[in-house]
Amino acid sequence: MLEPHQAYHHILTDLPNRLYFLEKLDEKIIKSDFNSEFALILLDIDDFKNINDSYGHKIGDIVLIEVARKLRSLYHHAFIAHMSSDEFAILMGGNKDEIKEQAENLINHLHTSIPIEHNEVFLSISIGICLFPYDGVDSEKLIQMADISLTEAKRLGKNQYVFYNDDLEYRRVRKNWIEHHLNNALFNNEITVHYQPIVNPKTKVITGLEALARWYHPKEGAISPQEFIDVAESNGLIIPIGTYIVQIACQDLAELNKRGFENLFVSINLSLKQLKHPDFIPTVDRILQTYGLNAKQIQFEITETMTLQEDSELIKTIGELKNKQFRIAIDDFGKGFSSIGYLKQISVDTLKIDKSYVFNVLTDEKLAKLTNAIIIMGQLLHLDIVVEGVETKEHLAFINRFSNILAQGYYFSRPLPLEEFIESSINRN
Numbered sequence: 001m002l003e004p005h006q007a008y009h010h011i012l013t014d015l016p017n018r019l020y021f022l023e024k025l026d027e028k029i030i031k032s033d034f035n036s037e038f039a040l041i042l043l044d045i046d047d048f049k050n051i052n053d054s055y056g057h058k059i060g061d062i063v064l065i066e067v068a069r070k071l072r073s074l075y076h077h078a079f080i081a082h083m084s085s086d087e088f089a090i091l092m093g094g095n096k097d098e099i100k101e102q103a104e105n106l107i108n109h110l111h112t113s114i115p116i117e118h119n120e121v122f123l124s125i126s127i128g129i130c131l132f133p134y135d136g137v138d139s140e141k142l143i144q145m146a147d148i149s150l151t152e153a154k155r156l157g158k159n160q161y162v163f164y165n166d167d168l169e170y171r172r173v174r175k176n177w178i179e180h181h182l183n184n185a186l187f188n189n190e191i192t193v194h195y196q197p198i199v200n201p202k203t204k205v206i207t208g209l210e211a212l213a214r215w216y217h218p219k220e221g222a223i224s225p226q227e228f229i230d231v232a233e234s235n236g237l238i239i240p241i242g243t244y245i246v247q248i249a250c251q252d253l254a255e256l257n258k259r260g261f262e263n264l265f266v267s268i269n270l271s272l273k274q275l276k277h278p279d280f281i282p283t284v285d286r287i288l289q290t291y292g293l294n295a296k297q298i299q300f301e302i303t304e305t306m307t308l309q310e311d312s313e314l315i316k317t318i319g320e321l322k323n324k325q326f327r328i329a330i331d332d333f334g335k336g337f338s339s340i341g342y343l344k345q346i347s348v349d350t351l352k353i354d355k356s357y358v359f360n361v362l363t364d365e366k367l368a369k370l371t372n373a374i375i376i377m378g379q380l381l382h383l384d385i386v387v388e389g390v391e392t393k394e395h396l397a398f399i400n401r402f403s404n405i406l407a408q409g410y411y412f413s414r415p416l417p418l419e420e421f422i423e424s425s426i427n428r429n
Contacts, residue, residue, distance in 0.1 A: 010082035012061055013068035021081035021089050025139045028079075028091060034133045039099040041090040042146045043071075043106065046124040046158045048086035055119055062116050063123070074109060089146075096131060096163065103127050103161040111159050126153040127161035135164045148172055178231045181217065185228075186241060191215050193248045194415035197425070198267065198386055201400055201407040206425060208265040208299065210408065211249035212415045213241065233271055242274045247287050250298070252418045254291040259422065267299040267329060275302075275317050281324075299327035299350065318346045329386070334374055343381070351378045355389025355409070361398050368398075375402055 008020040016024070028038065045051075045067065052060040064086065071080050071088060079091040092102060106127060114121045128150025136142040145164040152171075153162040162168075185191050191213060198208040215223040232238040246268055253266045274280055288295065300321060322328055329350035330343075334357060353374055361368040378385045379402075387399045390409030399407055413424055 013065055013082045015068050015071075015080055015082040015088070017081060018083045021079070021083065021091075022139060024079050024081075025091065025142065029132065029137065029139060029142075032132060034137075036093075036132075037095050038091060038093045038132050039102075040130050040132070040142045040146045041092060041099070041103070041106075042083075042128045042143075042150045043088045043090065043110075044126045044128075044150055044154065045086040046126055046154070051121060055116075055121065059116050059119065059121065063114060063121055066114050067110065067123070070109060074105070099129060099131070100161075100163075103129060107159045107161065124158035126150060126158065128153050128164070129161060130164040145169075174227070175231055178223065178228050179235055182215075182228055182231060182235075182237055185215055185217065186237070186244065190217060191241065191244065192417065193245055193252065194417055195252070195266075195421045196408060196415040197413050197421070198406050198408045199412045201390070201396055201405065204412070206261075206264065207406060208267055209421065210267040210301075210415075211245060211252075211269075213245055214415070229271075233273065236273070238271045238273050239277055242271060243283055245269075246284060250287050250291045250293055253297060254293060255418070256422070257293075261422075261425065265297050265299050265327065267301055267327075269301045269303070269331065272314070275314055281317065281320055284326075285324075295325040296327065299329050301329045301331040301352065303331045315345055322347050329384075334370075348383065350384040350386060352386040352388055352408075358387055358389045358395050358398070358409075359391075362394055375405065379404065 008017060009015065010017045025040070032038065045063070048060065048063075051063055064082070067088065068080075068082060071090070075090060075092065081089045083089050092099065094102070107125060110123055110125045112123055114123060128146045128148070130136065130142050130145035130149060132142060135145045148168050149162045149164045152168055153160040156162070192215075194212050194214050195209040196212060197206040198210060199206055213225055213229065215225070215228050217223055229238070232241050249266045249268050253264065256264060284298075288298070302318070318328060327349040328346065329352055330348055331352045332354045333351045335354040351374070353371065357367060357371045357374075361371050375385050375387075384406060385402075385404075386406045386408055388408050390396060390399065390407045390411045392411060395409070396407070396411060399405055413421075416424060
């Protein structure tokens, strides 16, 4: 039988554990009236699994102990608990402005590096916050609201804090609805593929097309790809959906070849989970064989915001695709912070410059110069350049200053179902 101290404290950090925290939270709620304010803060170490995977669990344990030590030193009078794995909780009095200041203080003190056994481990955290009595008056509700806020903070990136608000609750309900219906959508053929041409801006000749997933629900109508792709990424459905998109795109490219649209390539977006799946390359090989296509007709797009994290297996998979003659494109180039790192780590064929660049080149001189530099760099490396987001004659005039460049955007065409794409392409000619 556990001693009282062991039953109520985390074995590694000796901080109060989840059981103790829940009792303390209930006690604080009972003692508080609706005129008093306090915050429930959930804190999570970013990418803690990667720390364990990269350095080992022994180093991971030392990181947890060090975080616990820092929290104790920062907040002598607050109640701090080690909830589970890399999640900590803090009960702290104060109004929203005071808690905001403390959240920023937490990030400033914990965004640091820790020297451990000849390694230097870099830390960042995400923080979710809810306030009593505004966000809930019972412990279950408060923990749920703080957890929703923490999830949003992690979605926004590292070293972020988020206070709970009603919009987060709406998005949670919406996400649950999408998750509930997405599996049926795949089997009911509600998910389709539309195509947006990739064009030579000077000749208007279509050289390729990007395959884009679309979902039309019979009652709710069109569901934004940003919504359902994010959900599919989180629940694993991106694997069967991704395979379906590859299959339909290859089937449709074969049909285009039959109808005389020769020398086209199709560009298909990939997720990290697809690339990491052991059956990905064999599945793609089988699909190509089925439709009589060769690998040079397929371009896989990897988003520039998808961090490689020095993942040797992922880099190896991309190398295998290149060896099989598949084309590799970096999508959203310039949007994140890994642009040059990508070019160092993997061999690519195409840079797709993020649409935010062309949207603002006419009004932002600095951005225009940066866009020039990206294009020149890509051409020096003998890469194909695709400028995304071309929507106006002014955008077209800007990119037509360059030679050997491709363009994509609503100026040429919105994404279309296959038959509409074919009809539009015939009319163009």
